[in-house]
Amino acid sequence: MVKPGMTSSVLSIRAWCGFAVFLCFLAPGARAQESPYIITYDHHLEEPGNLEVEYFSTFGTQRASNDFHAYWLELEYGATAWWTTEFYLDGQTTFADSTLFTGLRWENRFRPLRAEHWINPVIYVEYENISEADKIIKEVEGHDVESDLGDANAALRQGHNHELEFKLILSKDFKGWNFAINPLATKNLLPDIPWEFGYAMGISRPVALKASPRRCVFCPENFIAGVEMYGGLGDTQSFGLHETSQYLAPAIAWNLPSGWTIRVSPGFGLNDNSHRLLLRWGLSREFSGFGEIVRSLFQAHS
Amino acid sequence: MRTKRGCFRLFATLPISFVLALGARAQESRNDEPVESILASVPDRARAKLNPLEKDSDAAAGGKKLFERHCTECHGETGAGSRRGPSLRATVVQRARAGELFWIITNGVVRKGMPPWAKLPEQQRWQIVTYLRADGR
Numbered sequence: 060m061v062k063p064g065m066t067s068s069v070l071s072i073r074a075w076c077g078f079a080v081f082l083c084f085l086a087p088g089a090r091a092q093e094s095p096y097i098i099t100y101d102h103h104l105e106e107p108g109n110l111e112v113e114y115f116s117t118f119g120t121q122r123a124s125n126d127f128h129a130y131w132l133e134l135e136y137g138a139t140a141w142w143t144t145e146f147y148l149d150g151q152t153t154f155a156d157s158t159l160f161t162g163l164r165w166e167n168r169f170r171p172l173r174a175e176h177w178i179n180p181v182i183y184v185e186y187e188n189i190s191e192a193d194k195i196i197k198e199v200e201g202h203d204v205e206s207d208l209g210d211a212n213a214a215l216r217q218g219h220n221h222e223l224e225f226k227l228i229l230s231k232d233f234k235g236w237n238f239a240i241n242p243l244a245t246k247n248l249l250p251d252i253p254w255e256f257g258y259a260m261g262i263s264r265p266v267a268l269k270a271s272p273r274r275c276v277f278c279p280e281n282f283i284a285g286v287e288m289y290g291g292l293g294d295t296q297s298f299g300l301h302e303t304s305q306y307l308a309p310a311i312a313w314n315l316p317s318g319w320t321i322r323v324s325p326g327f328g329l330n331d332n333s334h335r336l337l338l339r340w341g342l343s344r345e346f347s348g349f350g351e352i353v354r355s356l357f358q359a360h361s
Numbered sequence: 362m363r364t365k366r367g368c369f370r371l372f373a374t375l376p377i378s379f380v381l382a383l384g385a386r387a388q389e390s391r392n393d394e395p396v397e398s399i400l401a402s403v404p405d406r407a408r409a410k411l412n413p414l415e416k417d418s419d420a421a422a423g424g425k426k427l428f429e430r431h432c433t434e435c436h437g438e439t440g441a442g443s444r445r446g447p448s449l450r451a452t453v454v455q456r457a458r459a460g461e462l463f464w465i466i467t468n469g470v471v472r473k474g475m476p477p478w479a480k481l482p483e484q485q486r487w488q489i490v491t492y493l494r495a496d497g498r
Contacts, residue, residue, distance in 0.1 A: 092480055173472065269485065270424070
């Protein structure tokens with residue numbers, strides 16, 4: 060039932076959440092080994108044919124304005140062993156203000172080298188169509204600072220960004236550790252707006268490297284701990300750390316034997332331009348053979 | 362009005378991306394390359410590697426658990442193979458050296474759709490090798 064005053068954007072968020080729940084009953088679950096990173100990417104792509112449905116939340120503090128809860132739904136599909144495509148839907152609730160659907164993103168990651176190498180590159184290309192009220196802070200770029208998000212939602216939603224974002228994901232696994240660094244460049248498709256730069260990097264390791272012989276929920280190998288650091292690097296007109304925000308975020312992932320993964324990551328602002336706290340958490344589940352299920356729907360029966 | 366335009370873009374983008382993605386998956390799922398040629402592509406140095414967990418009595422049990430978690434989707438519940446991946450019970454696989462199996466698990470066979478499994482720690486990949494070889498004996 061549509062309540063008076065409920066915006067179509069809120070309905071849209073609910074519809075997509077409903078779709079995600081529906082998926083949970085459509086395809087068999089798969090059990091992945093997910094990293095704890097929420098912002099940083101490593102070189103491991105989605106298994107081909109599998110669909111991962113992910114929900115993430117970010118609670119952020121905001122000085123001189125209202126705190127917020129931003130969230131996104133992520134559909135990640137392994138198109139091939141060298142190409143993963145993802146679709147995002149973003150929303151946010153600013154306390155004592157309103158709830159908004161803030162936009163969508165389409166992301167693609169390509170792995171140019173087939174085998175494992177000393178360092179493994181992945182090319183990342185994303186198109187974003189988001190309003191300036193988007194607060195998921197999935198990446199920090201240019202001179203993004205806390206005060207950018209201080210206005211009321213009604214004012215922020217008037218601005219729209221169509222952006223292309225490029226990342227070079229460099230990642231290496233060594234003796235159980237993963238090291239990843241992602242330099243990024245973003246171009247707003249409007250003319251006269253400069254390229255913006257940023258970075259994310261992370262290090263992680265499973266709590267135990269060897270799997271125990273018994274089946275267990277709390278086995279140490281099911282937990283992967285790590286830490287991420289990310290921030291802006293200015294733009295083509297003023298490159299560097301001046302007037303940028305920077306974050307440090309410990310992170311942990313719990314890969315449950317049932318196929319669910321839970322991630323938690325409290326992020327702390329490292330300077331006065333940063334939000335003091337960005338508390339993130341997420342829940343994801345991978346579904347195997349999703350591509351084959353969809354294809355079979357369109358195949359002719361003999 | 363703006364919301365309507367946004368919804369249109371959303372519903373236009375999603376099918377296009379999925380059609381492209383499903384098409385790519387269909388092309389890659391050909392299963393016509395013999396396992397022998399995949400094993401032959403393993404570098405000599407990797408082939409010569411010895412399994413450090415060969416004599417570890419728990420390794421195969423842990424490997425079985427990992428196999429069920431990560432490998433059965435494509436290679437079937439018993440490793441007998443499926444439309445998505447070849448049988449691991451075939452003689453050629455059972456006769457393969459530990460180093461060959463470890464290299465293939467680590468690097469995958471990307472052109473055939475098998476992803477690299479380097480995201481599993483080295484010890485866990487050796488546990489899977491131990492299980493595969495123990496299971497075949």
